[in-house]
Amino acid sequence: MSCRTFTRVVATAVALTASTLIPPALxxxxxxxxxxxGAMFEIGQNTGDRAGEFQHWYERYFSQSKPISVKGALNPVYCNDDGVCGSVLGMGKVASSSSVQAIILNPQFDMSEAYFIVSGVAGTPPERGTIADVSWATWLVDYDLGHRWAPEEGEPGAPTFMPRKGYEKVRLFQLNPDLVGWAMHLTGKTNLKDSDSARSYRMRYPQEAAQRTPAVKTGTHITGDTFFHGPGMSAQAQYIAKLYGADDYLITEMEAAGIAQVVQRTLGDRRFLSLRGAVNFDQGNPNETTLQHLDPAPGQTAGGFAETVDNIAAVGGRMVDHIVSHWSEWKNGVPPLPRQ
Structure with missing residues (x-):
């Protein structure tokens, strides 16, 4: 064998070895x-059955996309050719935030310029919202980081919550006001779907806000692993929001503050949005107890779930489409809001 032939054989062998060692994705x-x-759950399949939080996003952006497996994430990631990606992250702060961290740190993705939309269903207090509302968060507040005690063990009528020192940087997140402003500028007048069952259910509540037709709103989203219910817990959520200097409590959900902490630590928080649709009130009406509201009789639920998850994707999709179609303006950060 000549020296030239030997060199060619060795080079080929090295190349073949390298190709077997380096995964194609890398x-x-x-x-x-x-x-x-990021959605939190899907009821069944990503398409073709009853829609959960991800199905409308999947059908809008990812129906032609192949799943990308990510170690440490609960579900695969889907990406289209326009740079829009999405995944079902899991319910609760731990499941969802660990999925996000795994995705951000995975070398299959370059997230350095990515905008994040945390998307899902939620509850709302009847004093401020109604079924099928869609809300962009102005603030995220962690409901769980503090001290609590039974009402009968404190002063009558006094709050039963006290913040714990040391959590100041992880219990409260103000989302970029310019980005939230853009979200409302682009989506605030979206025509939202409604249902006869939701219209009927609203009338059980005397509050004016509860009886209104659904709309796009902004306010504080409270993140808690406890799925709280009742006027007492609702009042406590508002108390905590105001204690921390946030806007009025509008949405109760289970993930956004945890995800925001991961994104803030790894990428910064200027490109982060939380988008939620209200599928229940956080308390019963005056004619039912909190436990009756938690465990309703057949036919006594709020209705409007299908319409709400559709509304979420319709509102969020306007934001996504604008960012992607104007990427040269958004790539380096949130552009100035247009003058009204």
Missing amino acids: ADEPVKVKVFV
Whole structure:
């Protein structure tokens, strides 16, 4: 064998060995993510059955996309050719935030310029919202970081919560006001779907806000692993929001503050949005107890779930489409809001 032939054989062998050692996903360029949409659960399949939090997003952006497996994430990630990616992250702060961290740190994705939309269903207090509302968060507040005690063990009528020192940087997140402003500018007048069952259910509540037709709103989203119910817990959520200097409590959910902490630590928080649709009130009407509201009789639920998850994707999709179609303006950060 000549020296030249030997060199060629060795080079070929090295190349073949390298190709077997380097996974294809790592050999390719990472996906340049422009917008990442995170849902918390899906009821069944991603398409073709009853829609949960992800199905409308999937059908809008990812129906032609192949799943990308990510170690440490609960479910695969889907990405389209426009740089929009999404995944079902899991319910609760731990499941969802651990999925997000695994996705952000995975070399298959370049998240350095990505905008995040945390998207899902939620509850709302009847004093401020109604079924099928869609809300962009102005603030995220962690409901769980503090001290609590039974009402009968404190002063009558006094709050039963006290913040715990040391959590100041992780219990409260103000979302970028310019980005939230853009979200309302682009989506605030979206025509939202409603249902006869939701219209009927609203009338059980005397509050004016509860009886209104659904709309796009902004306010504080309270994150708690406890699925709290009742006027007492609702009042406590508002107490905590005001104690921390946030806007009025509008949405109760289980993930956003945890995810925001992961995104803030790894990428910064200027490109982060929380989008929620209200599928229940956080308390019963005056004619039912809290336990009756928690465990309703057949036919006594709020209705409007299907319409709400559709509304969420319709509102959020306007934001996604605008960012992607104007990427040269959004790539380096949130552009100035247009003058009204």
